[in-house]
Amino acid sequence: MVPSQTISYITENMNAFIEYSPKLITAFAILFIGHYSINLFRRLANREVRKRDLEITLSKFLINIGTWILRVLLFVTFISKLGIETASFVAIIGAAGLAVGLSLQGSLSNFAGGILIILFKPFEVGDSIEAQGVSGTVAEIQIFVTKLIASNNQIVFIPNGSLSNGNIINHSLQGERRADLAILVSYDSDLKVVKDIIFGVFKENDKILQEPAPTVEVTALTETGVRVAIRPWALNEDFSKMSSQTLEKCLIELNKAGIVMEKKV
Numbered sequence: 046m047v048p049s050q051t052i053s054y055i056t057e058n059m060n061a062f063i064e065y066s067p068k069l070i071t072a073f074a075i076l077f078i079g080h081y082s083i084n085l086f087r088r089l090a091n092r093e094v095r096k097r098d099l100e101i102t103l104s105k106f107l108i109n110i111g112t113w114i115l116r117v118l119l120f121v122t123f124i125s126k127l128g129i130e131t132a133s134f135v136a137i138i139g140a141a142g143l144a145v146g147l148s149l150q151g152s153l154s155n156f157a158g159g160i161l162i163i164l165f166k167p168f169e170v171g172d173s174i175e176a177q178g179v180s181g182t183v184a185e186i187q188i189f190v191t192k193l194i195a196s197n198n199q200i201v202f203i204p205n206g207s208l209s210n211g212n213i214i215n216h217s218l219q220g221e222r223r224a225d226l227a228i229l230v231s232y233d234s235d236l237k238v239v240k241d242i243i244f245g246v247f248k249e250n251d252k253i254l255q256e257p258a259p260t261v262e263v264t265a266l267t268e269t270g271v272r273v274a275i276r277p278w279a280l281n282e283d284f285s286k287m288s289s290q291t292l293e294k295c296l297i298e299l300n301k302a303g304i305v306m307e308k309k310v
Contacts, residue, residue, distance in 0.1 A: 072126035158205030
């Protein structure tokens, strides 16, 4: 024979279980449906990223962030449906989030800067830029830093936070670039002859574009001579070579013509 106390204990627990079972079923149904929905969200988001050819690094990071936010919300909803008090739990999550945010303040600034760069596209991979006192070709835009390859083949990493908040000179955006070169000739020089020689150099160099037209102008009268600005245009990929070739050829041709070049520019 089962003692009456045991029967009473079992009866009470069975009644409690029956009363609690709707909450239990609802909570696990929410957990199952929520888990399926989050996985569906990830699949659809990844498919949309591939379809639109978006920035893969940022897209994956944002998808992961969104996934974990949804998982936390799902967990809070699940335990709330079970009847567990969630106020203290949410407060703990908030305090932890605040502490992590303060400790990673600089990194979060760089992350936000990376998002702004990718969204507004002041430059893209392959562009030649100047920023934060350095110049080079953009090799990679990462979440926290942008990777540049300088002209001497050094790798430069610039934090995205400072990069997005500073001045950026993009030499590749327009496709063509003007060189601002200068020479200093003596006051005894015939400026018409000087200009004719330089324009002749322009015509001989096939890397110099004729449209926009190159110009030669007097920009200053210094104590030692006349400063002449030489402004040819070239495609971005030809710019460096064109600039050095133009200066070298101008020097050779002006020396041949007996034009006196001053030492200071």
